[in-house]
Amino acid sequence: MPSEPKFGAGLWHFASYVDRYAVDGYGPAITTLDAIARAGEVGELSVVDLNYPFTPGVGLSEVKDALAAAGLAAIGITPEIYLRRFRRGAFTNPDPAVRAAALDLMHEAAGVVRELGADYVKIWPGQDGWDYPFQVNHRELWALAVNGMRELAGAHPDLRFAIEYKPREPRVHMTWDSAARSLLGVQQIGLDNVGVLLDFGHSLYGGESPADAAQLLIDHGRLFGMDVNDNLRGWDDDLVVGTVHLTEIFEFFYTLRINDWEGVWQLDQFPFREDSVEAARLSIRFLKAVHRGLDLLDIPALREAQHRQDALGAQRLVQDALLSSMAVDR
Amino acid sequence: MPSEPKFGAGLWHFASYVDRYAVDGYGPAITTLDAIARAGEVGELSVVDLNYPFTPGVGLSEVKDALAAAGLAAIGITPEIYLRRFRRGAFTNPDPAVRAAALDLMHEAAGVVRELGADYVKIWPGQDGWDYPFQVNHRELWALAVNGMRELAGAHPDLRFAIEYKPREPRVHMTWDSAARSLLGVQQIGLDNVGVLLDFGHSLYGGESPADAAQLLIDHGRLFGMDVNDNLRGWDDDLVVGTVHLTEIFEFFYTLRINDWEGVWQLDQFPFREDSVEAARLSIRFLKAVHRGLDLLDIPALREAQHRQDALGAQRLVQDALLSSMAVDR
Amino acid sequence: MPSEPKFGAGLWHFASYVDRYAVDGYGPAITTLDAIARAGEVGELSVVDLNYPFTPGVGLSEVKDALAAAGLAAIGITPEIYLRRFRRGAFTNPDPAVRAAALDLMHEAAGVVRELGADYVKIWPGQDGWDYPFQVNHRELWALAVNGMRELAGAHPDLRFAIEYKPREPRVHMTWDSAARSLLGVQQIGLDNVGVLLDFGHSLYGGESPADAAQLLIDHGRLFGMDVNDNLRGWDDDLVVGTVHLTEIFEFFYTLRINDWEGVWQLDQFPFREDSVEAARLSIRFLKAVHRGLDLLDIPALREAQHRQDALGAQRLVQDALLSSMAVDR
């Protein structure tokens, strides 16, 4: 039986949020250092993925100290290529000067990855895409996206770059929108150090089966990381994992287990109105139940049912395990 | 603790299906009597809702005998006001002669309800609605829907009529499309014997919270019946209940319990490619787990959490119960 | 032929935006007075709906002067009952003190409506609703929503209150979520001065036909106002009107015309990355084409086609008019 996974979180899980309505924010601003301290409070996290730049005035050494004090390491660095300057795109911005500025920021983030010994630069080009029919030349846009990633990753052959795809938001349609499209792009890039971070929620509301997407990425050797959360399939609600879609998250982790994928189980949640430490704790409590549930699952029997494509047989086994997962070993 | 509920099913659960692709059907045709026998095989069902007319050549007395032999009673009769003749609508058909024919069929169905001692005439006006922008005069269409229902129900004050709303399919937009719209219509009808049958899946893919819809209908005294199944929120997939949305079905039954709603727990599933008897058995196995899960649930604590709108606290209690529900008393 | 309509806009159309990604905003902050000036620059607007409170330091007399200077009048006041303080709800906040604070703000807004001679208080309870299954007691929540509105509107019998429904965002599910649910609530409130503001985009992505929703609200005498914009049916993208759904916006305005509904044609758009004045101008250019298109439309023939529910016949007439609407009288 596999040992318990390592847990992690995007550091933004512990931030305060703002949206287009509560323009004064859902709570007071929280610095990078405060967020690290909160992540430490959870008591179950091993790693965090940090947005970069840090809060103005906070230096790298302070971040290192704060991580050490909280018992955390960095798994990744996420350059904020979706702030105002990049509102019309980072890689795909129509202005070459802004594209260059985005690359500069990502090069900087690469340096921070080295400094912190993190696993990857997380690339989430949130403002790359379009909003209106007829707004862009689709060939041109895709070429900018692919070529920019190649230039970036090619400059850092010692590091790994994980693209996080998402169907939409903040653009009405985003450039890296699905697992399959991301793999096509990765093939066009042609570098070994570019892979994909699969966000369970993005996959779910994009109409994928997250389990199928994970398998596809694994089969191409490109599943560099993953995030979990939940939503109502229509939007990236970033709810606490395990609050809505129990069966599909269980299938997702089942897929990781049978493939011996042993990365970190990371949280990417936005607890707008909840206590962020409590939200993380509830999540990890649930993820541990998932882990126990997989131990309870009769995997050989499930494999046989799947080979027959026997939905009822498979579900019976799954319900036995999943719906008993909180009753054991707590 | 409430005793175990009575279980039921739409008789079509045991039929064979056809769609626009497998035009030769997903299996051989099944008569009304065969379907009743299959329902009996499940071993857990107390009642069925029967389509009307029965298979040509099958009479009411045969149906009575078959029900008795299978240990079943009729809970409702569903007149097939969605066959070819009614393809452009039953209540809202532009042709008055077709509207009259639809009413005739429903009057007949009312007679069968009396004969079988069933609870209600189930009205599912599947072909009432529109497909294209600009196709209909919306005022006119709604008036036909409401007035037709009033005429029908007014003619049978001794019987109850349960309208089953659905957002779409087979029309692109259906007239009775949501719980709220149905209640508005029921108010305009102004009769006590018209209520609503809530199909969990219709509510879910229509963007409602089925729990909220159930509460609303209960608060208006109009929840006459219910059906369960599952789907991916984008369409009426009529999957086996408990295979996708565990939390929301649990909340739905929680809502029924705290309101002491004591009707039948009915299946409305379309096991296109599965064995229909096995599908029903797996469903009921799951529904019994739901019932046990509600027994395990700390309802007073949940009520307090809900009063504070404390999502995390509520979810913790729910996960404790739901994710232990298969581990007990099996 | 009806004369050209009056045009209006939510003042937020001319603001700068922030979201959970571009936390430094899509542009520099814009004050109430600046936004009024921009609205004036459009050159086609007669009225605006103003958020309240105004930018700190801006008084009512300054607003009046700015409106006068811009050639604008106030059509409505929208109290900001969705800022941080109200993040867990306004009418439905679990804390009675916050509910009281929300009501105070709305009473103040009512006073501003009187001062400015506006038509209505616009009520958009953006934070009222829930995010998670099991988070709330649905009966309790709905009672808070309905009773709060009754208390508010009952205190100002001289004013009109227009509830703007919306399916979701910023809550995962909002309390006033559809036209039908809003009408149910309005009936429970039982006051003549409470009605509905129909936002075309909210209706569209909520799965309604906006034309049908408008007809329903008109038939209940409750269509107090309306807003237009566009989206991809999955979210409230608040795109510029006329950029995606030409036929359905045309059907919406057709419905208003045949009912002689003569209110203002208002814009509710969020041009995150576009020039807001240009966005408004393009919108109004399109809306004038819609108006001309309705003049071109053979309405008697369309009525006949609709009476037959003849989709093809209706569409032929509609295409003739709509797809000629830019070719005439420009």
Next chain:
Amino acid sequence: MPSEPKFGAGLWHFASYVDRYAVDGYGPAITTLDAIARAGEVGELSVVDLNYPFTPGVGLSEVKDALAAAGLAAIGITPEIYLRRFRRGAFTNPDPAVRAAALDLMHEAAGVVRELGADYVKIWPGQDGWDYPFQVNHRELWALAVNGMRELAGAHPDLRFAIEYKPREPRVHMTWDSAARSLLGVQQIGLDNVGVLLDFGHSLYGGESPADAAQLLIDHGRLFGMDVNDNLRGWDDDLVVGTVHLTEIFEFFYTLRINDWEGVWQLDQFPFREDSVEAARLSIRFLKAVHRGLDLLDIPALREAQHRQDALGAQRLVQDALLSSMAVDR
């Protein structure tokens, strides 16, 4: 200016339909020969895509004669690998004997393509996919899909095979679900004679931009064919083209034009309740307006606007052309 395109249709456009509700069909059965005659009546069609097998009793020579009499040629043959026998899949059926039977039928269809001098075998594996979480082993399923296509196409190097992807229906999730996934599969197949047929509606309700999908397929040299229709973005409604999404269909054809893609403009519509000949005529009337609209469009100016990603500028040009397209040359 490009000359007017050739128009075509799936022969099923002229069939009668059945679904899971109107099990007696939306009209009387129509034979292959009757459908060809109806297609001829339209008066604007040059080619049809024929389902295979033909109606029992109808031979190839009769089909040839009927096509000649109707003034039609065959563009493709669509083997019916989605009937009852293949209800659990064609390429991905768990039963090897059924997979072999599906291949046999497709080999036969390939022979018919040769006999009729058609352009391609259209492969629509409608029953390939899954319905339930945990039903299948995703690696196994995808391998069956890809290897089966390779075997089929490898056996007929003189013919072209066009895979028509679709997100869902009749399976809850289909194997070939998007343009990007299809291209990944085509790359794994590794044969030049396998490409993609893009159905506008499938792309639209799958959340793609059909224009972007077309560009992607063209850039990979794999756009072998296309179909048009319309829907409400949530399902494959197969409505008459031009009745809902005018702007996006215009962008789709714009993309074909700027890439000098010169294939047939084909209809794939299901006029359940409409006259199929009239439906086709209205469609082609609209498509001719699209063609004229593209002539009216200031393409150099649009290219410049797109290069700036100027949504408003692009839309202004588009509205000028599209909303004048019925006013000219009729």
